[in-house]
Amino acid sequence: MITPEQCRAARALLDWTQRELAARANLTDVTIREFERGKSRLKDSTAQLVRLVLESAGVTFIDANGGGPGVRLTEQSPSN
Numbered sequence: 001m002i003t004p005e006q007c008r009a010a011r012a013l014l015d016w017t018q019r020e021l022a023a024r025a026n027l028t029d030v031t032i033r034e035f036e037r038g039k040s041r042l043k044d045s046t047a048q049l050v051r052l053v054l055e056s057a058g059v060t061f062i063d064a065n066g067g068g069p070g071v072r073l074t075e076q077s078p079s080n
Contacts, residue, residue: 001044002051002061003069004036010059010071025053 011021018032025032027046034040042050051061054071062070 001047002042002054004038006061006069006071007032007050007054008036010054010061013059013071013073014054014057016057021050021053024057025050 007021011018016024018036019029021027022029022032025046027050031040031042031046032050035042055061058074060072060074062072
C-alpha cells in the first residue's frame, strides 16, 4: 500500500506540502498530517487514492525488496 515514510518522501520529491497533497486527494490536511506522523492509519481506499495521486504526479513506489520500501521520481521525457 503506502507507508507514512513513503508519503513524506514522495511529497518531498514533488515539493508538495501536506495541504497540497490533501487538496489534490480531496482529503483534509489533518488526515495527511496524522497519517504521516503515524498517529492514524488510512482506510485502504484512502491509501490507494493517495498513492494514485502521487503516482499520477510522477512518483514510483518501490516495494520492500530487502532494502525497505521507498519512492523515486519517474523520468519525464521533455515535451516539445
